[in-house]
Amino acid sequence: MSGSQQQFQRILQQITSKIQSNEAEKAISIIEALPTAIKQHPNVQHLQALAFKVLGQLPASLLLFKQLLSQYPNQAEFQNNAGNVYKDLGNTKLALEHYLKALNLKSDYLDAFKNAMLVHIEEADYESARQMLNAYSMVFSKHPVTQKFEADVLLGQKQYESAANLYELIVQQNPSYTVAKLGLAAALRLSERLSEAKMLLLDVLNEQASANAHYQFGLCLFEDGNYEKAEHAFEQAILLKPSYRAAHNQLNEMLWQLNSMTKFGSSYQRVLQTEPDLSQLREDYVDMLINAEHYDLAVEQIEIGLNSTPSQSGLLAAKSMLLANQQNYEEAYELAKQVWTERQSFRDGIEFIKLAIKMEDYQAASKIIDKLKAEYPENQLVQAYHATCLKLTDPNAYQEFIMLSHSIKAFELPVPEGYDCLEMFLSDLKALLSSMHTTNTRPLQQTLRKGTQTPGRLLERGEPLLNKLKWAYESTVSKYISALPDDDQHPFLRRKSKHFKITGSWSVKLDNLGFHVNHVHPDGWISSACYIAVPDNLSESEGCIRFGQSPLELGDKDTPDLSITPQAGQLVLFPSFMWHGTLPYHSEQMRLTAPFDVVPIAEKYND
Incomplete structure (x- = not known):
C-alpha cells in the first residue's frame, strides 16, 4: 500500500472512530476540512451520510445516500444504510426495498437480513417474515439470530407458549445471548407469568445496564399495579437510551391513566430540548398529545419540527389530522394525499381513506382500500372502511357484506360448575374485576371515555374464577361459530373454523357519562361485549351498544344498523370488522364489561 493510500485509510479510520464514539459533529468537521477530491470519494461521502x-x-443524510446510489447502485453497504435512513424517516416500505437490494447484492449480508426481518416484524407482517426466514435459513443457519427471529414471529402471532419454549432453547444454547433472554421475558410477561419474567429481567440487569430490560421490568410492574416502581424503571430505560420510543410511550401512558398531569409528557420535552432532531420521538409526542386532546401543544410541537425539517411526513400526517379535527377537510385531504404518496404506510392509507370518505371521494377511498386489503387481508379496520364505502355507494352489497341476521348474536352466559345460578357467578366476577381497576382514567390509545381498562390479558391471570369465565366464553363462541353459514368468498366466513383461541381479553369499567367511541378490533376475527354489571336505567338512548356506524360523523348517510340494550350476564358476539360503540349513560352505577377477541386456528369447520 502506498503512503497516500495509508494516509487515506487513516483518515477513514479517524472519521469512523468519531462516529462510533458519538462524536459525529467532529467527524463532519474533519470531512469538511479535507481537500475537495478526497471529500468526493464515495467512502468519505458514505461516512458523512x-x-x-x-x-x-x-434529510441531509438521505440526500447523500441518493447521490451515492445513483453512482454506485451495486454497493450493498450503501443500500443497507440508505434503508436505515428511510426507516428513521418512517418510510418502512422504501427501507425494506433497500435492505432487499443489499441482500440481492450480497446474499450473506447479515445486517441487511436482520434489518429486513425487523421491518417485517415491526409491521406485523409475519407471513413475509416467515417467508424470508425460509429463504435464508441455509445462509444464516449457524447464526442464533435466525432462531431468535423465529421466536419473534411466534411472539408477534401471539403464540406465547411456543415463543417462550423456543427462546428458552436459544438461551440454553447461548447463555450470553441477552436479546433472546429479553425475548423470553416478553413471552413470559405476555403469558401473564409476571414473576418469572421479573426474575429473568433482574438477572439481566445484574449482569449489565439494559434499557430494554428496564423497560420490560416497568411493564411487569405496571401490570402488577406497582406504579411508582414502574415509573422509575421506565425512567431508567430513557436515561440509558433517550430516544427509546416505547419507554417514553409506556411511561406517559401510565402517567395519563394515573392522572399525573404534571408529569405527563415531561420525558418527551426533556429529551427533545437537548436532542431536537429526534424526529420520530417528536412524532410520537405529537400523537400522544392529539390522543390526549392537547391540541395546542400538538400544534406547537408540529411547528417546531416542521421549522427544522419542512418535509417531515410524520408531522405532516399529524397536521392533517388536526386540520380534520378543525373540520378543514379540504386542506387535510390534500396533505393526507401527499403523505400517502410519499410513504404509503398502513396508517397513512387509513387516514387518507377517512378523509376521502368525508370528502365523498369514494373512488379514491376504494382504490386505497383495495390496496390495503391485498397487503393486509386479515386486518379488520380495512374491512370496516370497505363496509362503510359499500354502505354509502351500494346499500344492497353492504347488507350482503355485514350479514346482519347471522353476524351479531346475543347469548346468556352459561353457568359454570360450582355455581347454582348466573347471578352468583356475576356477583363474584363483579367483585374480582372491580378490584383490578386501579388506575384513574382511560388508556390513551383505547376508545372508552370516562372509565378505566385493565392491562394485560385478563383471562390468562391464572385466577380460578377467570378460568370459569373463559370456559363460558369458549362454550358460547363454539355455538356462535357452528351457526355461521359457509362462504369461502366472504372475508369473515372464509376463516370459519371450529378451532379458535382467545387472543386478547380485558375488563372495562365505565362511570357516569361513560361511553365507547365507534371502533373495530383490527387484529381479531370475532369480537365481543360481555356484561358483568350494568346500571338499571340503560335503554336504546342510554348505554346501549350500537353496530354499523363508523366514527366519521357522516350524519344521516351513516346511521346504526342495530342497537342492543345490555343486560347483566349477556354476551354479544360479532365480526371484528363491525363498527360498534355505545351511548353515554347517566347513573352512579358502574357499567362493567369483560370483552375479548377470538382468532381462528386454521382448520376448515366441519360438522
Whole structure:
C-alpha cells in the first residue's frame, strides 16, 4: 500500500472512530476540512451520510445516500444504510426495498437480513417474515439470530407458549445471548407469568445496564399495579437510551391513566430540548398529545419540527389530522394525499381513506382500500372502511357484506360448575374485576371515555374464577361459530373454523357519562361485549351498544344498523370488522364489561 493510500485509510479510520464514539459533529468537521477530491470519494461521502444520520439530520443524510446510489447502485453497504435512513424517516416500505437490494447484492449480508426481518416484524407482517426466514435459513443457519427471529414471529402471532419454549432453547444454547433472554421475558410477561419474567429481567440487569430490560421490568410492574416502581424503571430505560420510543410511550401512558398531569409528557420535552432532531420521538409526542386532546401543544410541537425539517411526513400526517379535527377537510385531504404518496404506510392509507370518505371521494377511498386489503387481508379496520364505502355507494352489497341476521348474536352466559345460578357467578366476577381497576382514567390509545381498562390479558391471570369465565366464553363462541353459514368468498366466513383461541381479553369499567367511541378490533376475527354489571336505567338512548356506524360523523348517510340494550350476564358476539360503540349513560352505577377477541386456528369447520 502506498503512503497516500495509508494516509487515506487513516483518515477513514479517524472519521469512523468519531462516529462510533458519538462524536459525529467532529467527524463532519474533519470531512469538511479535507481537500475537495478526497471529500468526493464515495467512502468519505458514505461516512458523512452516516454522521448526518447520527446527528439526526436525516434529510441531509438521505440526500447523500441518493447521490451515492445513483453512482454506485451495486454497493450493498450503501443500500443497507440508505434503508436505515428511510426507516428513521418512517418510510418502512422504501427501507425494506433497500435492505432487499443489499441482500440481492450480497446474499450473506447479515445486517441487511436482520434489518429486513425487523421491518417485517415491526409491521406485523409475519407471513413475509416467515417467508424470508425460509429463504435464508441455509445462509444464516449457524447464526442464533435466525432462531431468535423465529421466536419473534411466534411472539408477534401471539403464540406465547411456543415463543417462550423456543427462546428458552436459544438461551440454553447461548447463555450470553441477552436479546433472546429479553425475548423470553416478553413471552413470559405476555403469558401473564409476571414473576418469572421479573426474575429473568433482574438477572439481566445484574449482569449489565439494559434499557430494554428496564423497560420490560416497568411493564411487569405496571401490570402488577406497582406504579411508582414502574415509573422509575421506565425512567431508567430513557436515561440509558433517550430516544427509546416505547419507554417514553409506556411511561406517559401510565402517567395519563394515573392522572399525573404534571408529569405527563415531561420525558418527551426533556429529551427533545437537548436532542431536537429526534424526529420520530417528536412524532410520537405529537400523537400522544392529539390522543390526549392537547391540541395546542400538538400544534406547537408540529411547528417546531416542521421549522427544522419542512418535509417531515410524520408531522405532516399529524397536521392533517388536526386540520380534520378543525373540520378543514379540504386542506387535510390534500396533505393526507401527499403523505400517502410519499410513504404509503398502513396508517397513512387509513387516514387518507377517512378523509376521502368525508370528502365523498369514494373512488379514491376504494382504490386505497383495495390496496390495503391485498397487503393486509386479515386486518379488520380495512374491512370496516370497505363496509362503510359499500354502505354509502351500494346499500344492497353492504347488507350482503355485514350479514346482519347471522353476524351479531346475543347469548346468556352459561353457568359454570360450582355455581347454582348466573347471578352468583356475576356477583363474584363483579367483585374480582372491580378490584383490578386501579388506575384513574382511560388508556390513551383505547376508545372508552370516562372509565378505566385493565392491562394485560385478563383471562390468562391464572385466577380460578377467570378460568370459569373463559370456559363460558369458549362454550358460547363454539355455538356462535357452528351457526355461521359457509362462504369461502366472504372475508369473515372464509376463516370459519371450529378451532379458535382467545387472543386478547380485558375488563372495562365505565362511570357516569361513560361511553365507547365507534371502533373495530383490527387484529381479531370475532369480537365481543360481555356484561358483568350494568346500571338499571340503560335503554336504546342510554348505554346501549350500537353496530354499523363508523366514527366519521357522516350524519344521516351513516346511521346504526342495530342497537342492543345490555343486560347483566349477556354476551354479544360479532365480526371484528363491525363498527360498534355505545351511548353515554347517566347513573352512579358502574357499567362493567369483560370483552375479548377470538382468532381462528386454521382448520376448515366441519360438522
